[in-house]
Each structure stands twice: as structure tokens, then as C-alpha cells.
Amino acid sequence: MVILKWHFNMGCLMLVLLMMIARKVNTMAQCPDSCTCLLPQQHIFCSNASLTSPPSQLNNNTVELHLQHNHFVVLHPRFIQDLPQLRSLHLSNCNISTIQSDAFVEVTSIHYLYLDSNQLSSFEDGAFNNLTSLIYLQLSKNKITYIQPGLFADLTELSNLHLSHNMLYELADQTLAGVTGLHWLDLGYNFISNISSNSFKDMVYLRRLNLEMNNLSSIPLSLSSIRGLQMLRLSGNNIKRVSAGSTGRRLRFLTELYLDGVGLETVSPLSFSKLRRLEVLDLRNNSLQNLPISRLKAFTKMYLTGNPWRCDCSIIKLHTRLAGRKEKDPEQQVLCQSPKALEGKNLISVHLDLLTCPGFGEASVNTATPVFPDGSRITQPPIITMAATSKTTMAFKTSTTKQLFQSTTLANEVDVDLRDPCLSDHISDVSVAALGQESLIVSWSVSGYYNQFQVRYSAGDEESTLDVIGELRQVQLYHLHADTNYIVCIIPQSIDIFKCHDPKPMQCEYGKTNSALEQPQQVYSPSKTTPSPFVTTGVSVAVVVLVAAVVFIAYTLRSHKINFQRYYNEEEADRVGKQTSDPYKLYCTDDNTEDDRQMYVTAASLWGMDNDKYDCNLAEPVSLSSVANYASL
Incomplete structure (x- = not known):
């Protein structure tokens, strides 16, 4: 009995061993030579196998097939056998130069196709026929110079298209026809200098567009047809100027804009006014000397290093914004390159008193027509509205050596005794006129690019000052004494303003407020001509008719109930x-x-x-x- 039981157990053991051996033999038969197979995942690796054609008799359940680093010069029709479960096909680094029509017609189920790092320069018509399930196509690092219209027409589900590091020179109207579902388009590192107006037509789902390292001279106007674009990379192009028309209303959904290394020299004040959701703005390594940021959202993170910043009055708003940030990212630092006295200094470490026009430490100023940072010129002082002032008083001594301001020692102070600290040569046409018992209106003209002034006005032993920033050339002084003579002086702001004790007569003017019994001067007086009797009669009749109409309407409304x-x-x-x-x-x-x-x-x-x-x-x-x-x- 024991012997029979032992023979039975041995028979079962032998049966199990035979089944394992048979399964192993079957497994070896399913995996091609020179390949490695992961059968549970249905992945086949045939990389670096010196293959000139795909292995035959592949398992029909294959999901992922790796054929990179082989030698397939031409992909002929039906290059891959029918693999209904294939989802990913890797053909990178295979020296492929030609893809013939219907090369992938047997593998219509693939989602990912890798053809990067080959020798492709163009495609035959129908090269991607029947790939209706493809969502990712990698064609980077080839030699593609031209894409014929309709090449991607069958790729209706394509979401990611990568064409970087090729030799494309332009994008024609129908180059990307058919791929309306793209989310990511990579065209970086080409030679593109022209993008037609309809290149991105119907791409309503495109969210990320890479055009870096091309030959674009401006932000393409064709981008206005992309409604929901969120990331735009233009790094390394040749874009000298950005204006409000460059971005436009259609790009207002951008959250990331990269303009680093494009040689940017000028940014107009309204350039980013429509970009209300912009979170990242990269302006590194350009030629910017100033940056208008008044329309830029407070949450936008700016990268600004590598620019020749000019630290004068035009950069005050940027100074205030950077100084108010809690995090101090080195890539957001602004290092002054001019004027010479502030060269190499971090902008946020420079005191606001040193951000003057002309620049701190400069011994001369430009007396030519003023030029603003956006390149526009002023031919005459602008007419502006009145600016209210608050009254401040300080003690005033009548001696010739009266001290109006307490001087403070400023870092990097230079000797500028050779020039007039009051800058009187740049102020002219000072005018003071009474507007009432407690107010005067003051106007002046200026030569040179000055947009910060100090208005000093005094009466007897009382003196007040008003600091003016901007393009104001006319201000109104309030809270003055009635029937009082005032002397008003205009001094351009500079680092030496505390040395200006005696402004020159050319920058000062006298004015007197009206007395309590005196009415403000009337600029226009009504006509004293006696009206015609016919006109008087006509007006009287019209008034009577109007009154009668009002009475009739009121009576009618009162006699009818409104429901x-x-x-x-x-x-x-x-x-x-x-x-x-x-x-x-x-x-x-x-x-x-x-x-x-x-x-x-x-x-x-x-x-x-x-x-x-x-x-x-x-x-x-x-x-x-x-x-x-x-x-x-």
C-alpha cells in the first residue's frame, strides 16, 4: 500500500515537471531571436539587435514593441505585421530615411509612435494612413525640410506632435491640416521665419506651443486664432520689440510666456495689459533698460537677469514691486548697468532718492527733445488736469544762508559742484495765476527728460513744498491764505536738490490769491446784446405749452388705475x-x-x-x- 502511494506521488510530480517544461518551450517559441520578452506585460525588446527588418511571428497580444537602434532605411508598405493589441511602437535611431505609403496600415491601434533621431527629410503621401488612434507622434531630431499639406489628415486623435530639431523654414496654411485636436505642438530648434495666417486655424484645443530657437522677428499674428493657448515659448528668436498688438486679446489665457534671449529692446506700456492670467514672464538675457509694469498683474513672476538695466526714475515702479516681494529669487534680480555711479548694484538695494533723471552721478543732461522709454517723443509740454496738494509748513529764516532742507549723507555721492544744483537752465515759462481766495494754478515748461519736480511756494516766514512725479506740467495749490503774495519756484528733482537753496529768477514767479471781497477772475463773459422781442415771445409760448402738457399727463395718469x-x-x-x-x-x-x-x-x-x-x-x-x-x- 505504501509503495503504491509513493508511485502515485512520483507520477504527479513528473506530470507537473512536464507541464512546466512544455510551458517554457512554448514561451521560448513566442519570443523572437535577439529579443527579450516580458510576457506578463506583453512587451518585446529588440533594441540593438542589428535588425534590417522587423522580427516575424510576433505574438498577436504584443502591446509594446521596441525596435530602436537597428537599421531600417526604408519603411515599406505593411512594414509591421498585424498586431491588433499594439499600443506603442519605438523606431528611434534606426537610420530611417523614407516612409512609404501605408507603412503602418496593419497597426491602426497604436497610440504612441516614436520616429525621432533618424534621417527623415520628407514623407511620401499616405505615410501615416489609417493611424486614426494615434495620440502621440515623435519626429524630433530628423532632417525634415518640408511637410506636404494633408500629411497628418488621418491623425484625428493626435494630441502631441513633436517636430523640434529639424530643418523647417516655414509653416504653410495646410501644413497642420487635420490635427485640430492638438494639445501640445513642439516646433523648437528649426529655422522658421514665416508662419502663415492660417497655420493654426481650428486648433481650439492647443494649450502648449514651443517656437524657441527659430528665426522669428515678431510674435506671429497667426497665434490670435488659438483661443485657449496657455504656454508660449519664443526663447532664442530675434524679437526686438513687443507691443500691445503683439499679444492681443486672443492670448489673454496665457499663463506662461517665455521671451528670454530674443534681443528684446523695447516693451510698450500696454504689451501685457490683456494677459490677465499670466503667471510666468521670462525676460532674461535681453537688451532691456527699463520695463513698464503698471498693467502687469501682481501675481506674475518675472525673470529679469541678464539685461543692461538703467537705474533712473523710469524704473521706480519696478523697484517698488521687487522690494515688496517676500521671496528673493536670484533669477528675478535686477542689476544696474547704468548710470556709472550705480553700476553692478542690485536695484532693490538702491535708495529711491538715487533713482533720478538724469541718472544719479551724471554730470550732464540731454537737452534735446525728451524721449520716453517706449521711443515716443514730446514736442511740447502736455496739458494735464489739476493736482490737489496738501499743505505742509516749516520754519523759515530770512537770512541769506537759510537752510530749507536737512541734507542727508547718500551712498556713492559724487562731486557735482560744477553744475547748478537747482538745474535752473531746464525750467522756463513759469506762470502763476489766482483761482480763488485759497488756490493758485502753476504751470511751467522743461527741457531735457525730467519727470520729477519739487514745487516750493512761500509767503513771509512760511514755506511749503509739493513733490510732483510724472509728466505733470501744471498743478493747483490749495489751502492758501486769501489776499496773500506767494513766490513759487520749480526745481527738477536730482541727487543735489538739497543743495538748492536759492533758485534762480527764471524758475520762480510771483502770484497773489484773491481777496475775500474779490470774485475769481472770469475767463468768459456773457454777451450783453439785448434779445429780440420775437425770440422772447417764442420762448414764452413754448414754456406755456410745456406746462400745459405736463398738467394734462398728470391728470390722465391720476384718473386711470394702473394694474x-x-x-x-x-x-x-x-x-x-x-x-x-x-x-x-x-x-x-x-x-x-x-x-x-x-x-x-x-x-x-x-x-x-x-x-x-x-x-x-x-x-x-x-x-x-x-x-x-x-x-x-
Whole structure:
């Protein structure tokens, strides 16, 4: 009995061993020579196998096939056998120079196709036929010079297209026809100098566009057709100027804009006014001397190193913004290159008193027509509105050596005794006129680029000052004494203003406020001509008719009872239904209106930042007013 049991156990053991051996033999038969197979995952690796054609008799359940670093010069029709489960095909570094028509017609199920680092220069028509499930196409690091229209027409599901490090010189109208579902387009490191106006037509889902290291001389106007673009990289091009027209209203959804290393010299004040969601602005390694930031959102993170910044009055707002940031990122630092006295200093470490025009430490100023940072010139002083002033007083001694201001020692002070600290040669046409018992209006002209002034006005032993910043050439002084003579002097702001004790007569003028019994001077007086009797009669008749009409209307309204009926559109209420709010809210642009439209999508319909597909042309939901409408019966 024991012997029989032992023989039975041995027989079972032998049977198990035979089954394992048979399974091993079957496994070895399924994996091609020179390849490594991961059968549980259905991945086959045939890299660096010196293959000139794909291995035959591949398992039909293969999901991922790696054939990189082999030698496939030409991909002929039906290059790969029918593999219905294949999702990823890797053909990088295979010396491929030609892809013939219908090369992938047997593998229509693939989602990822890698053809980078080959010798491709052009494509035959139909090279990507039937790849209707492809979502990722990698064609970087080839020698592609031309893409014929319609090449990607069958790639209706394509989401990512990479064409960087090729030899493209332009983008024609139909180059990208058919790939309307793109989320990411990489065209960096080419020679593109021309992009046609319809290159990105119908690309409503494009979110990330890379055009770095090309030959573009401006931000392409064709980008205005991309409604929801969020990242734009233009680094390394040749863009000298950016204006409001460069960005436009259609790019207002940008969150990242890269303009580093483009040789940028000028940024107009309204360049970024429409970019209300901009989070990253990269302006490193350009030729910027100043940057208008008044329209730039407070949350925008700027990268500014590598520019020849001129630290004068034109950069005060940037100084204030950087100084107020808690984090001190080295890439956001601004190092002064001029004037000479501030060269090499970090802008936020420079005291505001040193940010003057002309620059601190400069011994001379430009007396030519003023030129603003955006390149515009002024031919005459601008006419501006009045500016209210607050009254401040200080003690005043009548001696010839009176001290008006307490001087403070400033860092990097230079000897400028050779020039007039009051800069009197740059002020002319000072005018003072009374506007009432307690106010004077003061105007002046200036030569040279000065936009900061100190207005000193005194009467007897009392002196007050008013600091003016900007292009003001006319101010109004308030809270003055009636019937009092004032002397008003205009001094351009400079580092030596505390040395200006005796302004020159050419920059001062006398004025007197009106007395309590004196009325303000009238600029225009009414005509004293006696009106015609016919005119008087006509006016009288018109007044009588108007009064009669008013009485009649009042009587009519009083004699009739006005009824109202509550109006409620039940059909509209049934059609709209109850709407609930959703935390996932996206903003889209309507071409026919100036206002933002809103679209609401559910969390289930979102698939990552780069893979979300939503239509900005969806009709807006009709909301039911919470206030009842009334119709008059």
C-alpha cells in the first residue's frame, strides 16, 4: 500500500515537471531571436539587435514593441505585421530615411509612435494612413525640410506632435491640416521665419506651443486664432520689440510666456495689459533698460537677469514691486548697468532718492527733445488736469544762508559742484495765476527728460513744498491764505536738490490769491446784446405749452388705475431646469463679444492640463432671473 502511494506521488510530480517544461518551450517559441520578452506585460525588446527588418511571428497580444537602434532605411508598405493589441511602437535611431505609403496600415491601434533621431527629410503621401488612434507622434531630431499639406489628415486623435530639431523654414496654411485636436505642438530648434495666417486655424484645443530657437522677428499674428493657448515659448528668436498688438486679446489665457534671449529692446506700456492670467514672464538675457509694469498683474513672476538695466526714475515702479516681494529669487534680480555711479548694484538695494533723471552721478543732461522709454517723443509740454496738494509748513529764516532742507549723507555721492544744483537752465515759462481766495494754478515748461519736480511756494516766514512725479506740467495749490503774495519756484528733482537753496529768477514767479471781497477772475463773459422781442415771445409760448402738457399727463395718469400682472415664463423654466455650480470652471473667448464667456465642465471630463478637450463655442446656459418680470396691462 505504501509503495503504491509513493508511485502515485512520483507520477504527479513528473506530470507537473512536464507541464512546466512544455510551458517554457512554448514561451521560448513566442519570443523572437535577439529579443527579450516580458510576457506578463506583453512587451518585446529588440533594441540593438542589428535588425534590417522587423522580427516575424510576433505574438498577436504584443502591446509594446521596441525596435530602436537597428537599421531600417526604408519603411515599406505593411512594414509591421498585424498586431491588433499594439499600443506603442519605438523606431528611434534606426537610420530611417523614407516612409512609404501605408507603412503602418496593419497597426491602426497604436497610440504612441516614436520616429525621432533618424534621417527623415520628407514623407511620401499616405505615410501615416489609417493611424486614426494615434495620440502621440515623435519626429524630433530628423532632417525634415518640408511637410506636404494633408500629411497628418488621418491623425484625428493626435494630441502631441513633436517636430523640434529639424530643418523647417516655414509653416504653410495646410501644413497642420487635420490635427485640430492638438494639445501640445513642439516646433523648437528649426529655422522658421514665416508662419502663415492660417497655420493654426481650428486648433481650439492647443494649450502648449514651443517656437524657441527659430528665426522669428515678431510674435506671429497667426497665434490670435488659438483661443485657449496657455504656454508660449519664443526663447532664442530675434524679437526686438513687443507691443500691445503683439499679444492681443486672443492670448489673454496665457499663463506662461517665455521671451528670454530674443534681443528684446523695447516693451510698450500696454504689451501685457490683456494677459490677465499670466503667471510666468521670462525676460532674461535681453537688451532691456527699463520695463513698464503698471498693467502687469501682481501675481506674475518675472525673470529679469541678464539685461543692461538703467537705474533712473523710469524704473521706480519696478523697484517698488521687487522690494515688496517676500521671496528673493536670484533669477528675478535686477542689476544696474547704468548710470556709472550705480553700476553692478542690485536695484532693490538702491535708495529711491538715487533713482533720478538724469541718472544719479551724471554730470550732464540731454537737452534735446525728451524721449520716453517706449521711443515716443514730446514736442511740447502736455496739458494735464489739476493736482490737489496738501499743505505742509516749516520754519523759515530770512537770512541769506537759510537752510530749507536737512541734507542727508547718500551712498556713492559724487562731486557735482560744477553744475547748478537747482538745474535752473531746464525750467522756463513759469506762470502763476489766482483761482480763488485759497488756490493758485502753476504751470511751467522743461527741457531735457525730467519727470520729477519739487514745487516750493512761500509767503513771509512760511514755506511749503509739493513733490510732483510724472509728466505733470501744471498743478493747483490749495489751502492758501486769501489776499496773500506767494513766490513759487520749480526745481527738477536730482541727487543735489538739497543743495538748492536759492533758485534762480527764471524758475520762480510771483502770484497773489484773491481777496475775500474779490470774485475769481472770469475767463468768459456773457454777451450783453439785448434779445429780440420775437425770440422772447417764442420762448414764452413754448414754456406755456410745456406746462400745459405736463398738467394734462398728470391728470390722465391720476384718473386711470394702473394694474400689473406677474409674468413668469414656465416653458423657459422647464427647459433650463435647476443648475448647480461646479468647482471646475474654465473661461473661454467669444469672437463676437468683448466680455468673457464661461463654460462649466465636470471633473469626470477633465484629463490633465494637456489632455483636456473642451469646446469654447458651447452655448451659454440661459439663467432664470431671480427677480420676477412684470408686464403692464
